[in-house]
Structure formats: structure tokens, C-alpha cells
Amino acid sequence: MPELAEVAWYARQWDAGLGQRVVAVRVREGARVYRGADALVLSKSLVGRVYEGVALHGKQMLFCFSGGGWLGVHLGMTGGLESAGPGGGGGRHDHLEVVMERVVLIFRDPRMFGRLIWEESEGEPGWWRELPPGVLTRGFRVDCVAEVLRRRSGTPLKALLLEQEFFPGIGNWMADEILWRLRLPPAVPAGGVDAGSLHREVRAVARGAMRTIGRDWSDPPAGWLFRHRWRDGGTCPRCGAGLVRETLRGRTACHCPGCQAA
DNA sequence: CATCATGTTATAAT
DNA sequence: CATTATAACATGAT
Numbered sequence: 001m002p003e004l005a006e007v008a009w010y011a012r013q014w015d016a017g018l019g020q021r022v023v024a025v026r027v028r029e030g031a032r033v034y035r036g037a038d039a040l041v042l043s044k045s046l047v048g049r050v051y052e053g054v055a056l057h058g059k060q061m062l063f064c065f066s067g068g069g070w071l072g073v074h075l076g077m078t079g080g081l082e083s084a085g086p087g088g089g090g091g092r093h094d095h096l097e098v099v100m101e102r103v104v105l106i107f108r109d110p111r112m113f114g115r116l117i118w119e120e121s122e123g124e125p126g127w128w129r130e131l132p133p134g135v136l137t138r139g140f141r142v143d144c145v146a147e148v149l150r151r152r153s154g155t156p157l158k159a160l161l162l163e164q165e166f167f168p169g170i171g172n173w174m175a176d177e178i179l180w181r182l183r184l185p186p187a188v189p190a191g192g193v194d195a196g197s198l199h200r201e202v203r204a205v206a207r208g209a210m211r212t213i214g215r216d217w218s219d220p221p222a223g224w225l226f227r228h229r230w231r232d233g234g235t236c237p238r239c240g241a242g243l244v245r246e247t248l249r250g251r252t253a254c255h256c257p258g259c260q261a262a
Numbered sequence: 263c264a265t266c267a268t269g270t271t272a273t274a275a276t
Numbered sequence: 277c278a279t280t281a282t283a284a285c286a287t288g289a290t
Contacts, residue, residue, distance in 0.1 A: 003268060006268075074270090075269090077270090078269095078286090078288080111285075111287050111288080112286060113269055114269090155279085162269090164269095164270090171268050171269075230268090249280080250280095250283095252268095
């Protein structure tokens with residue numbers, strides 16, 4: 001389920017290994033998550049390094065190890081991170097297990113849409129530095145949002161919100177939540193949307209998710225669409241109308257036909 | 263057994 | 277070239 005806040009929560013799970021040295025590494029060679037990295041090189045190179053910290057950017061994570069070792073992690077659709085006591089890991093879908101001095105850091109991903117990147121360099125990897133401004137940073141500005149809405153005026157707003165190039169970290173449920181707060185249907189053309197409102201709601205939803213899911217995996221505040229959108233039969237927490245689920249651009253979109261009229 | 267899934271990307275079609 | 281649709285990826289949940 002990893003969107004921005006879920007990613008943040010997962011990253012914190014590896015805090016258990018902060019300051020510890022890598023004793024051994026187990027990798028599932030050939031797993032699809034290694035399509036962007038050499039599993040053997042990673043396993044050999046990581047040993048002996050100290051886990052120093054993690055940086056987050058949208059759905060991307062960058063774990064920093066001593067001596068200029070950078071582990072990039074994307075959780076895809078079903079990826080997750082956890083820490084376990086010594087002897088932990090070994091699960092069917094545990095593709096990377098980093099054995100630290102006192103804990104084992106685990107990356108698991110049943111569907112393997114996630115990916116790992118390993119790079120050794122003095123500074124942060126180039127791909128990391130080229131990421132667009134995060135939606136909760138000062139670089140995410142109203143005029144940039146306005147520019148995107150203008151350039152992509154014909155694109156359905158829902159589809160635009162899912163583009164990581166413009167709204168990094170926003171995923172399917174957050175996009176639906178933002179549209180619901182704006183009282184706009186998913187298919188509304190981006191061109192007619194007010195940039196200021198969109199900018200505000202994107203940040204409000206991201207911040208709210210970080211304060212709940214990102215903090216302790218608790219549900220977002222009562223009254224959010226989040227709690228009602230997952231299955232058929234849900235009702236709008238604002239007006240009580242039955243929620244509609246339909247496919248837009250290959251993804252499920254859930255909206256309230258009452259509040260979010262065309 | 264059939265359908266669907268909180269993501270991304272390659273390819274085909276328009 | 278720009279945009280959109282579709283399939284693919286691999287597995288688990290319903």
C-alpha cells in the first residue's frame with residue numbers, strides 16, 4: 001500500500017538498526033526486485049558498513065551506509081520493511097535481509113513491483129538529487145502547480161495527481177482523498193482547476209497522512225474518505241450518498257456522486 | 263475458479 | 277510528436 005506516509009512508516013522500522021554494523025547480508029538472487037541492482041555486489045559491499053540514516057522523498061527511500069554506500073528502495077505495490085530480532089527473516093518473500101549486530105533489517109515484497117538500487121559514491125546518487133520537489137517542501141510552489149495544470153489542461157485531474165514527476169508520493173487513495181476534498185470528480189480536466197486550492201489540499205492530505213499513518217500506522221482522521229473508499233458499498237462521510245468506484249486510466253477511482261458533481 | 267489490488271513501465275494504437 | 281489504452285510484471289485476498 002505504500003504511498004508517501006506508508007513509506008515513511010516503513011522507513012522508520014529500520015531505525016532499529018541505526019548505528020549498528022552490517023554483519024551479514026542475505027539476498028534472494030534473481031528476484032525481480034534486483035532488476036536495477038546486482039544482488040551479489042550488494043550483499044558483499046554492504047557487509048562491514050554502519051547504517052547511518054535514511055532520507056525520504058515521495059515513495060522513494062535512500063538508506064545511507066558508512067563509506068559512501070547508498071541503498072535506494074521503492075516498495076512498489078506490496079513492498080514493506082521491518083526489523084526483527086536475531087534469527088529473524090527467512091520469509092517466503094523476504095528478498096533482502098541485512099543482519100546487523102543486534103537486529104535484522106528485512107525488505108519483503110510478494111509481488112515484486114518494488115526495486116532496490118545500490119550505489120557507492122561520496123555524495124548522494126545522481127538519481128536522488130534529480131527528484132522533483134516534495135509536496136511538503138517549500139519547493140512545491142503554487143505557481144509550479146498552476147504551470148502543470150496549464151500544460152496538461154486536458155488531462156483528468158486524477159491521472160495528473162498520480163504522476164510522480166509532479167506530485168511525488170501521491171498514490172491512489174491520496175488522490176481520491178484530494179479530489180473529494182476539492183469536491184471535484186476524478187475525470188475533471190486539469191485546466192479548470194484552481195491551483196491554489198489544489199496546492200492546499202495536496203499538502204493537507206499529505207500532512208494528515210504523515211501525522212497518522214506515517215507516525216504509527218493509525219487511520220487518518222474520522223471523516224476522511226479513506227475509511228470508506230476501499231470496498232463496494234461505502235458511503236460518503238460528508239453527505240451519506242453511496243460512493244462510486246470506477247476505472248480511470250487503468251486505476252480504480254472512488255468518488256461521491258453527491259459531493260463531487262461534474 | 264474468477265476478479266481485483268494503495269505502482270510503474272513498455273508497447274501499441276490513435 | 278503527444279496522448280491514451282492496454283498489457284505486463286507476480287502474488288495474495290476476496
